[in-house]
Amino acid sequence: MFFWTYPIKQETMPNTKVIQVAGLTKQFGDFVAVDHISFEVEKGEIFGFLGANGAGKTTAMRMLTGLSKPSSGKGKVAGFDVLKESERIKERIGYMSQKFSLYEDLTVKENIRFYGGIYGLSRNQIGTKTSQILEELQLSEVGTKPVRSLPLGWKQRLAFAVSMVHEPEIVFLDEPTGGVDPNVRRQFWEAIYQAAELGRTIFVTTHYMDEAEYCDRISIMVSGKIKALDSPENLKKQFKASSMDQVFLKLAR
Amino acid sequence: MKAISIQNISKWYKDTKALDHISLEVGRGQLFGLIGPDGAGKSTLFRILTTLLLADEGEAFVDGLHIEKDYREIRKRVGYMPGRFSLYQDLSVEENLSFFATIFGTTIAENYDLIKDIYVQIEPFKKRLAGKLSGGMKQKLALSCALIHKPSVLFLDEPTTGVDAVSRKEFWDMLKSLKEKNIAILVSTPYMDEATLCDKIALIQEGKILKIDEPEAMMAQFERPLFAVKTNSTYQLLKHLRVQSFTHSVLPFGECLHLVTTEALSPESIQEQLRSQGFIDVEVSKIRAGIEDVFLDLSHKAGNHA
Numbered sequence: 001m002f003f004w005t006y007p008i009k010q011e012t013m014p015n016t017k018v019i020q021v022a023g024l025t026k027q028f029g030d031f032v033a034v035d036h037i038s039f040e041v042e043k044g045e046i047f048g049f050l051g052a053n054g055a056g057k058t059t060a061m062r063m064l065t066g067l068s069k070p071s072s073g074k075g076k077v078a079g080f081d082v083l084k085e086s087e088r089i090k091e092r093i094g095y096m097s098q099k100f101s102l103y104e105d106l107t108v109k110e111n112i113r114f115y116g117g118i119y120g121l122s123r124n125q126i127g128t129k130t131s132q133i134l135e136e137l138q139l140s141e142v143g144t145k146p147v148r149s150l151p152l153g154w155k156q157r158l159a160f161a162v163s164m165v166h167e168p169e170i171v172f173l174d175e176p177t178g179g180v181d182p183n184v185r186r187q188f189w190e191a192i193y194q195a196a197e198l199g200r201t202i203f204v205t206t207h208y209m210d211e212a213e214y215c216d217r218i219s220i221m222v223s224g225k226i227k228a229l230d231s232p233e234n235l236k237k238q239f240k241a242s243s244m245d246q247v248f249l250k251l252a253r
Numbered sequence: 254m255k256a257i258s259i260q261n262i263s264k265w266y267k268d269t270k271a272l273d274h275i276s277l278e279v280g281r282g283q284l285f286g287l288i289g290p291d292g293a294g295k296s297t298l299f300r301i302l303t304t305l306l307l308a309d310e311g312e313a314f315v316d317g318l319h320i321e322k323d324y325r326e327i328r329k330r331v332g333y334m335p336g337r338f339s340l341y342q343d344l345s346v347e348e349n350l351s352f353f354a355t356i357f358g359t360t361i362a363e364n365y366d367l368i369k370d371i372y373v374q375i376e377p378f379k380k381r382l383a384g385k386l387s388g389g390m391k392q393k394l395a396l397s398c399a400l401i402h403k404p405s406v407l408f409l410d411e412p413t414t415g416v417d418a419v420s421r422k423e424f425w426d427m428l429k430s431l432k433e434k435n436i437a438i439l440v441s442t443p444y445m446d447e448a449t450l451c452d453k454i455a456l457i458q459e460g461k462i463l464k465i466d467e468p469e470a471m472m473a474q475f476e477r478p479l480f481a482v483k484t485n486s487t488y489q490l491l492k493h494l495r496v497q498s499f500t501h502s503v504l505p506f507g508e509c510l511h512l513v514t515t516e517a518l519s520p521e522s523i524q525e526q527l528r529s530q531g532f533i534d535v536e537v538s539k540i541r542a543g544i545e546d547v548f549l550d551l552s553h554k555a556g557n558h559a
Contacts, residue, residue: 052417053388152291181290182445182549189505193488207417210446213507232508244507245446248418 016043018169018201019064021075021082026059026068033059035224036073041203041217043169046196048215049205052252055221057205058174064203065172066090078169091119094163097174101159104148108139111147112162119166133161153184157191170201189214209244218244220251227251254317256281256406256437257302262311264297264460271297273460274311279406279439279453284432286451286468287441288544294460295441296336299410302439303333316405329357332404334395336411342384346375346394349383350401357402367434368397371427389420396427407431409440413447425450445545456548463551468544475542475550477501478517482527483509484535493530499523504549511546512537 019041026034034056041047051057062068064077066086075082078092102111109130116126134140137157147155156176163171176188192214196202204215212218212232219229228235228251232244239247257279264272272294279285287295300306302315304324313320315327333339340349350372354361365372375393378386383394392412399407409428413421425447428438432452440451448454449468456463456471464471482503484490491510494503501513512523520537527535542550 052419181292181443182545183552184290186504186549190488190491193491193505197488209418210507214505245418249422252417252419 017041017076018043018079019047019075019077019203021064021073021077023073024060024063024070024075024082025072026056026063027071032224034063034070037221037224037226038073039219039226039229041170041201043201044196044199046192046202046204046214046216048212048218049203049221050207050209050212050218050248051205051221052207052248056224057221060221061172061174061203061205065093065095091166092169094166094168094171095174096159096163096171096176098176102147102155102162105146107144107146108134108150108158109143111158112165115162115165121166129165133158133165137161152181153187156184156188160188160191160195164195164200168200170203171195173202173204175205175207185211209248212244220248222251255279255314256283257285257313257315257439259298259302259313260311262298262301262308262313264294264301264306264309271460272301272308275457275460275462276311277455277462277465279437281437282432282435284428284438284440284450284452286448286454287439287457288443288445288448288454288548289441289457290443292459293457295457296410299333299335299408299439299441303331303408304328329402330405332399332402332407334399334407334409334412336414340383340391340395340398343382345380345382346386347379349394350397353398354401359402361401364401364403367403367431368400370430371400372397388416389423392416392420392424393427396424400431405436407436407438409438411441411443413442413444421447445543445548448544454544456544456551458548458552458555461555463548463555471547472542472544475547477513477515477550479540479542479546480512480514480518480520480523480537481506481509481540482512482523482535482537484527484532486532490527490532490535493527493532497526502550502553506545511540513546513550 017040022038023036024034025036037060049057063070063082066089070082077089080088106114112130112133113126116129134143139154139158142150192202206212215232217231218235219226235247239250241247241250255278259275259277262272262275275298289295301308302313302320304320304327316330318327320327344352350361371393375390378390383391386394413424432438451468453467455465482490487510491503491505494500494510494512499514499516499518501515503510503512520539524535524537
């Protein structure tokens with residue numbers, strides 16, 4: 001197909017766990033938003049991070065991406081300490097969300113150049129990446145068109161490619177697929193599969209339970225705690241459910 | 254007389270055809286689902302039927318009334334819950350409800366029966382500002398407000414978008430009980446899995462209706478053989494199956510792949526073939542099509558490659 005990714009530089013990843021956290025906690029005054037969560041994510045894994053609105057997903061993800069300092073607990077993301085090396089973490093991860101990713105009034109090329117620049121790529125590197133992305137996504141003809149003029153599916157794949165412009169170890173996808181067009185969604189998951197196959201770790205938050213079934217493993221947060229963590233198949237067995245929706249309903253009620 | 258009757262409605266926004274000759278009918282007491290992704294034209298159709306937007310072509314009747322000639326009367330008789338919440342964020346729960354009752358010339362007490370089951374769930378928070386409610390509670394309040402004047406037809410534009418699985422389920426349970434009160438409901442959703450909760454559905458994409466039928470009938474009419482194929486190396490298998498001569502289409506579906514074949518094959522023979530190609534752990538089973546399979550199939554026939 002027409003997606004691109006880069007093999008990850010092995011020397012930066014001596015072990016195969018790209019996320020390891022233990023007892024990670026975040027308190028706001030008396031309110032414990034994230035309550036001692038512990039889990040590990042393997043390199044090349046597609047890890048689904050689920051929970052109802054207000055379960056603590058966003059707070060947990062902010063800690064993992066170096067945006068918020070944990071109140072207690074410890075952990076490493078992309079080889080760096082979540083307490084002491086949050087700036088290094090930010091350099092080694094990619095982030096894409098449905099709400100914020102591309103600048104609609106910049107062209108496709110300008111967006112790539114902008115994000116390449118932010119992540120400190122040289123002019124030459126940006127040039128190479130730009131032609132790679134345009135070619136792999138078959139966007140060469142619209143390179144100088146504003147992003148706003150692209151169909152949703154193209155925008156989404158471009159945003160995904162741009163989030164990996166600096167070859168991060170992990171890409172965090174924060175509620176990536178709104179709109180739920182069945183065609184667009186499948187193209188996007190193929191791009192995710194391809195990135196994972198090349199060794200990129202994918203960390204996805206979503207509240208669409210049927211979407212969770214695309215992940216290798218899923219954790220489900222309820223009131224700040226991880227209440228379940230396993231493959232979709234095992235979770236369905238464990239909760240005697242036929243779909244992730246049912247698993248979620250059993251846990252959340 | 255049908256609750257809603259739409260005949261050949263079209264609508265353009267500049268050069269974009271938002272609705273392309275839409276025709277459908279909704280019966281009294283029927284729960285009718287308009288199923289399609291963003292940009293399909295669902296909200297445009299809702300605005301036309303609720304007399305907020307004029308169609309460029311075609312005619313429609315709501316509760317037997319013409320959408321242009323009788324627009325004032327229609328506005329009294331329909332309940333409308335637009336995609337974005339229509340509540341006044343800086344009024345309390347109670348104030349929102351009495352506001353809507355007042356502008357329709359009624360009182361909360363007069364039609365309390367109709368909203369009772371829904372309203373009791375948010376009544377403990379009646380002094381709270383609507384802006385401070387959770388997504389699920391806002392949705393219940395918005396539905397109560399759309400019902401307070403006892404409408405004969407209810408328009409719900411993506412009521413479950415962005416709310417979690419628990420609230421979604423509760424909301425569909427509420428719709429079921431409203432239907433029993435003989436209110437016709439037209440509800441739109443991008444979630445294919447909600448289709449089976451409707452009496453009848455229309456699949457819509459890029460302004461065109463792909464198909465109208467009862468969900469069960471639609472699934473039963475899926476013509477080609479369909480298989481669920483499962484393995485540990487999903488992406489490898491996807492690439493492999495895509496180039497096989499017996500493959501009509503193959504798409505990721507959560508944990509497995511859905512394979513549509515061009516000819517009748519047994520699951521065993523597919524399994525055998527894949528094993529001989531090195532997919533040792535593969536499991537193949539013949540399955541019934543779901544609404545999403547139907548949608549994807551029809552949308553490919555219609556030439557969509559989003």
